[in-house]
Amino acid sequence: MKKWGKRMLSVQLTKRLAHYEMAIQFDVGAEILVLAGPSGSGKTTVLNCVAGLVHPDSGLIALKDRSFYKSGEKPVPARERQIGYLFQDYALFPHMTVEKNIWYGVKKKHYKEEQDTIKQLLHVLGIEHLLQKYPHQVSGGEKQRVGLARALATRPSVLLLDEPLSALDKETRQQCQEELLRLHEIWQIPFIIVTHDLEEAEKLGDRILYIDQGHIADEKRIKHLVTAY
Template identity: 65%
Template sequence: MLDVSIRKRLDHFELDVSFQAHDEIIVLAGSSGAGKTTILQVLAGLTEPDSGTITLKGKSYFDGKKNSLPARSRNIGYLFQDYALFPHMTVERNIYYGIHKQTTENTGFIIEQLLAVLGISHLLNKYPHQISGGEKQRVALARALATEPDLLLLDEPLSALDEDTREECQNELLRLHELWKIPFLIVTHSRSEAEKLGDRVLHLKKGLIVNESRGTMKEIPVY
């Protein structure tokens, strides 16, 4: 379980949020500048809150600035909005990046499973500039999950995709979550996407959770 209670002073308001997440999809919704991405960055260890606590699976990630686990030591996958693929690396090398020091007996099986679910096995020898936006999103998702994280953070992962590709990737996210059974935190501006993907939707305004709702259209696609 993820347990978050944090405060951080931003330019125009103070971020002050508390929530828990089990093995579910939590969507962070709200207007631009409401603090959604900051929450992801704090959880990932890319920025520090002013105060509060963060625990994941009973392990303390943050409990005051003197007790803050560095980002490299947090078992968290992060899918950035621009995917952040390395242009000089093939798809295969991008996916394997970051797991060479923590390879387990299951690593090969996990990656094969990811390639199959995401349908990207045929892309392994290509470079990022040779594949489409939807394919880049799938590669970045495979890379984030290949490290076997305890939490996956996704910052508007589908915003740059066309409508048809976006729907396909939404379905893939739902199937992957059903397989991985870890908390997913997704930032989106799309109301329909929030309702389709989220078990719970946290609505933010100026750094506060002003409302919580349930996803109304979530249905795991079967293929």
């Protein structure tokens, strides 16, 4: 059973964008929240504000009792928020091997204690055999798995995923959807996923927020069974 009360993330933000004023408010427990809606509706901006890559004009972004952003106060830098972010293009470093990409965000003083965590990630994602390859030598689905491993290697409190499966073929996409569900069952942290694919949103989301012109147009709760692995 999912303990949705754990690791509560609260998001309240306003931000003036080119064509409209964004005003978004939601809370996330240890669940998968999907942000769906048309291109340009503000979905990625929400992720960037949570991650600290962009700052709202006003509002509050807090995980449990820790504020990342609060109106009138200095924002917590992105590197100090302990948030994993999987970008749409995975943002892997082309000059680094898969192994070095995965370890990139782990502080050297934590290398020894994180070895077991990363070994588990490699096994769960099935990418042990890719460690000495470079990003251009692996497939799109493998890049997605490497990006996930890198995002989770730092033991994030929240995982953000921006259209992570959009570039994959149908079969690979379905496989990666199952892996996302399985990883969430293991890690039990808030996942916030941006997608414009409503079928994907229904498969992955415990809740779906439909975003339009910077506002929540509708909210839907999904009840689905996740296969035990």
